[in-house]
Structures are given as structure tokens and as C-alpha cells.
Amino acid sequence: MDFSGTPALALLALALLWVFVLRNRRRSRLPPGPTPLPLLGNLLQIDKYRPFKSLMELSERYGPVMTVYLGRQRAVVLVGYDAVKEALVDQADDFSGRGPIPIMVRATKGYGLAISNGERWSQLRRFTLMTLRDFGMGRKGMEEWIQEEGKHLVTRMRTFKASPFDPTFLLSCAVSNVICCLVFSQRFNYDDEHFLRLLQIISETLQFMSSPFGQMYNIFPWFMERLPGRQHTMFAQIVEIRQFIMDKIHEHQKTINPASPRDYIDCYLVRLNQEKQNPSTEFHHDNLLSTVLNLFLAGTETTSTTIRYALSILIKYPSIQEQTQREIDAVIGQERCPTMADRKSLPFTDAVVHEVQRFLDITPFGIPHYALKNISFKGHIIPKGTIILPMLHSVLKVEKLWETPWTFNPHHFLDHDGNFKKNPAFLPFSAGKRSCVGESLARMELFLFVVSLLQHFTFTCPGGPDSVDVNPEFSSFVNVPRRHQIIATPR
Incomplete structure (x- = not known):
């Protein structure tokens, strides 16, 4: 039998199929977008090192709601404050779905808070928010934990004796210890080798997710699973973190006092016991392990990265550092611990912390949402199964809403009298029903740690302010700042 015409017939069939797909797309009221290629979609039109910039450029042609194809996966991109707010806030129920991000699915085995939907997400989010609130207002709340950890951080920084590190x-x-206190009721010494190993894994995981390899895994997971590469090392390392968490859960099961829960795990185990006769409960060990993993990963790296970026910014702009320290000295001095109640009396400092978050733009895509049903939005239909990317980058750095969006400028958050002012476009934690569950904790950590450090140190670097590059080292799923040697000179 002659098979010589098979490749040509296959290509013809593929071409005809793609013509059918494109025609069907036009009839389906999908948002407009660039024409995709078979299998690759629009990947060749997207810069793998700065993908969000490519999408911003495409939106100039196709508008604030557009369709792109990441490989075979259809995605609708929301650009600008109006589109993002209308979706996440005004149509919050429609856009509350979370996409099955392949890296996260593999890491969590599909359980936990971060990528769940429906009743699982509803139960876990409500419980987690309630637990965070209770510990924030409890006998030894989060503010006190952060204050104590701030003292440990200052003490360790003094040991460098104004030499670069x-x-x-x-x-x-420091940041992870706050999460550990909340979740495990335990902090770790900064020299604990096991603890440092876990932090290294978290850091490398974030870098992998922001690398072209990480992007490729999320787009072609079935293909990347069959290739050698860093993805296999990363998943093996995540198994280490899962085992660490499982060991802590087993320890809690042996020592728990249901009448006096010590932390998040205890509270969860109490609830699990209460619902053990409920066959439809979402309170089981798989969800506990993966939710703690979610809290540990997200609560460590994003906040510590933002504080590290804040130090780079303060070194880059020494006049801003000096003005911030003058305000702190006048209100708090250099002896007592800062409190969240001080924030109202420190408007410039508060503005600096907010501007660090805006300028870093740590998650330019936001965390992908997902259409759990067909969604009617701005005259378009977003079909069920579509990934939705709310471009927080387009909200945090748009000229219409920020006077100098590409310049670090604390006056974005100050009125003419020097009082702190809010900006509705400040959405580093996203918005709506899928906004960051740890937002209140992260805000508290950022403010208290930054103030505590500036109380006790002036920050510089060996090469001077001009040597500090505040552009990200990696930009994709997250913006990862460059690492710099710094000098902490005691005041």
C-alpha cells in the first residue's frame, strides 16, 4: 500500500480543521485577538522573557478584552483598570473560578485552597480567613509574632557589622517564621539547616515558575513530563516540603488539645474531627496538607521578595530612605517596636511601602482565573474552560491612574497636605472573591518589618546607588528582583 500521500493529506486535514476553528471563533462572539497557529497558538508573538509586555502591546491593537492561544489553551486577557475591576469585582461570581495551573496541580495533587473551585474552595477559604482573623485578634496575635521576629531579624543583621551580605x-x-508560627506554632533558628533547605526550595520553585521552562510546563505539561529537565528536580523538591508538612501534622495529632488550638493545623484538625461523619466534607488530610503548602509557599516568598526589593529601592534612592527615617524617628524613635496603630502617623512611610508594591508589580498577570461556565462580558462570550488573565500590570502601571507610572514615586499615595491617600488602582493582591487570602498578614509584615529595619539601620551597597538595578531579573508568572549585596550600618 502506498503511504506517500499521507503527510500531505494530514497537513491538508489540519489546515481545514484550523479554518473551521477560526470560522467558529468568529461566530462564537469571542473577544478579538491575533490569529493563532495550529498547536503553537500565539506563542511566537509573545516574548518568553517578558510575556506580559507582549500582551500589553497586542492589546493596543485588539482592545482591553482579547483572546490569545497559549499553545492549545484559549486565554482571555483583561487589560486596564476598567476591564479588571468589572470582571473581578462587578461580576465577581462569574470570574471566581481558578484555572487548573499544571505546575500547581502537580505540586498539590489537585487539593488545597489555591486552585480549587466550588464547595471545596468556598469551605477552605471561609475557614482560612476566619482562622487568620482569630489569630490576628487572639492572645498572641500576628502583630506580636511579627514584632518578635523583627527583633530576631535586627539582631542577626547586626552580626554582619556593616559588612556586605x-x-x-x-x-x-524572618517572613517564613511568621507563617510557621501561624501554621505550626513554631519558629526556626536562622541557622537551622533543614529550614534553610526548605527556603531554598521555595526560592528555586518561584524562579522556575518564572522561567521559560516553567511557562512551557504550564502550556505543554504532557510534553514536558516526557522530557528531561529542571521540572523533575523541582517536583522532587516539593515532595520534600510535603513530607515536612506531613510530619508536622502527625506531631499535632499526637499533642493537640481541642479546647485550646495552638495554630492553623490544630484548628483544622478540630474541624476535621467535627465533620468526620459528613461524607461530603472538604475537611480531610489531603486538603489540609495542600492548603498548608499553599500558605507556606505563597506566604514566604512573595512577602520576603517585596521586602528585599524595598531595601534595594531605599538604597537606590537615599533621599527617600532619609525622609522615611526622619518620620519614623519623630513618631516612634529607635527604641520601641512599631505597631500597626503607628501607620496612621507615618503617612510617608506607608506611601513608600505601597509604592514598593506598585512598582515591583510582583504578579503582572495576577493568578489565572478560569471560566467555569460561559460568561457574558462586555458584549463578548467567554466560553467555559477558558483561562482568564487579569493583567494587574496594566492596572498598577497605567498613565491614566498614576502620575508617573514608570518612576518610583511615593507621592502617588500622598495628597497635597502630605496625608496618605488611597488609589483604587492599587491591586497588588488582586480583587474580588479570589483576592489574596493572606493580604492582611502580608500588609502587616511589610509595614512592621520595613519600619523596624529602618529604625535600626541605614542601608547602602558596595557600588553605591547607581549600581542598583531595580529592573526584575526574571519576569513571567512573577517579577523576581535582582539580588544585591547590601550594607546595614547600625544607626
Whole structure:
């Protein structure tokens, strides 16, 4: 039998299929977008090192709601404050779905809070928010934990005696210890080798997710699973973190006092026991392990990265650092611990912390949402199964809403009298029903740690302010700042 015409017939069939797809797309009221290629979609039109910039450029042609194809996966991109707000806030129920991000699905085995939907998401989010609130107002709330950890951080920084050091893992230790107190009722020494190993894994995971390899895994997981590469190392490392968490859960099961829960795990185990006769409950060990993993990963790296970036910014702009320290000295001094109640009396400092978050733009895509049903939006139909990318980058850095969006400028958050002012476009934690569950904790950590550090140190670097590059080292799923050697000179 002659098979010589098979490749040509296959290509013809593929071409005809793609013509059918494109015609069907036009009839389906999908948002407009660039014409995709078979299998690759629009990947060749997207810069793998700065994908969000490519999408911003495409939106100039196709508008604030557009369709692109990431490989075979259809995605609708929302650009600008109006489109993002209308979707996430005004149509919050329609856009509350979370996409099955392949890396996260593999890491969590599909369980936990971050990528769940429906009743699982509803139960876990409500419980987590309630638990965070209770510990924030409890006998030894989050504010006190952060204050105590701030003292440990200052003490460790003093040991460098004004010599250069990389603050990356030191800041990760401090921030992660707050999460550890909340979840495990335990903090770790900054020299604990096991603890440092876990922090290294978290850092490498974030870098992988922001690399072209990470993007490729999320777009072609079935293909990347069959290739050698960093993805296999990363998933093996995540198994280490899962085992660490499982060991802590087993310890809690042996020592728990249901009448006096110590932390998040205890509270969850109490609830699990209460609902053990409920066959439809979402309170089981798989969801506990993966939700703690969610809290540990997200609560460590994003906040510590933002604080590290804040130090780079303060070194880059010494006049801003000096003005912030003058305000702190006048209101708090250099002896007592800062409190969240001080924030109202520190408008410039508060503005600096907010501007650090805006300027870093740590998650330019936001966390992908997902159409759990057909969604009617701005005259278009977003079909069920579509990934939705709310471009937080387009909200945090748009000229219409920020006077100098591409310049670090604390006056974005100050009125003419120097009082702090809010901006509705400040959405680093996203918005709506899928906004960051740890937002209140992260805000508290950022303010208290930054103020505490500036109380006790003036920050510089060996090469001077001009040597500090505040552009990200990696830009994709997250913006990862460059690492710099810093000098913390006691005041």
C-alpha cells in the first residue's frame, strides 16, 4: 500500500480543521485577538522573557478584552483598570473560578485552597480567613509574632557589622517564621539547616515558575513530563516540603488539645474531627496538607521578595530612605517596636511601602482565573474552560491612574497636605472573591518589618546607588528582583 500521500493529506486535514476553528471563533462572539497557529497558538508573538509586555502591546491593537492561544489553551486577557475591576469585582461570581495551573496541580495533587473551585474552595477559604482573623485578634496575635521576629531579624543583621551580605535568605527566614508560627506554632533558628533547605526550595520553585521552562510546563505539561529537565528536580523538591508538612501534622495529632488550638493545623484538625461523619466534607488530610503548602509557599516568598526589593529601592534612592527615617524617628524613635496603630502617623512611610508594591508589580498577570461556565462580558462570550488573565500590570502601571507610572514615586499615595491617600488602582493582591487570602498578614509584615529595619539601620551597597538595578531579573508568572549585596550600618 502506498503511504506517500499521507503527510500531505494530514497537513491538508489540519489546515481545514484550523479554518473551521477560526470560522467558529468568529461566530462564537469571542473577544478579538491575533490569529493563532495550529498547536503553537500565539506563542511566537509573545516574548518568553517578558510575556506580559507582549500582551500589553497586542492589546493596543485588539482592545482591553482579547483572546490569545497559549499553545492549545484559549486565554482571555483583561487589560486596564476598567476591564479588571468589572470582571473581578462587578461580576465577581462569574470570574471566581481558578484555572487548573499544571505546575500547581502537580505540586498539590489537585487539593488545597489555591486552585480549587466550588464547595471545596468556598469551605477552605471561609475557614482560612476566619482562622487568620482569630489569630490576628487572639492572645498572641500576628502583630506580636511579627514584632518578635523583627527583633530576631535586627539582631542577626547586626552580626554582619556593616559588612556586605546578601539579605535574600535572611529575609525569607524572618517572613517564613511568621507563617510557621501561624501554621505550626513554631519558629526556626536562622541557622537551622533543614529550614534553610526548605527556603531554598521555595526560592528555586518561584524562579522556575518564572522561567521559560516553567511557562512551557504550564502550556505543554504532557510534553514536558516526557522530557528531561529542571521540572523533575523541582517536583522532587516539593515532595520534600510535603513530607515536612506531613510530619508536622502527625506531631499535632499526637499533642493537640481541642479546647485550646495552638495554630492553623490544630484548628483544622478540630474541624476535621467535627465533620468526620459528613461524607461530603472538604475537611480531610489531603486538603489540609495542600492548603498548608499553599500558605507556606505563597506566604514566604512573595512577602520576603517585596521586602528585599524595598531595601534595594531605599538604597537606590537615599533621599527617600532619609525622609522615611526622619518620620519614623519623630513618631516612634529607635527604641520601641512599631505597631500597626503607628501607620496612621507615618503617612510617608506607608506611601513608600505601597509604592514598593506598585512598582515591583510582583504578579503582572495576577493568578489565572478560569471560566467555569460561559460568561457574558462586555458584549463578548467567554466560553467555559477558558483561562482568564487579569493583567494587574496594566492596572498598577497605567498613565491614566498614576502620575508617573514608570518612576518610583511615593507621592502617588500622598495628597497635597502630605496625608496618605488611597488609589483604587492599587491591586497588588488582586480583587474580588479570589483576592489574596493572606493580604492582611502580608500588609502587616511589610509595614512592621520595613519600619523596624529602618529604625535600626541605614542601608547602602558596595557600588553605591547607581549600581542598583531595580529592573526584575526574571519576569513571567512573577517579577523576581535582582539580588544585591547590601550594607546595614547600625544607626
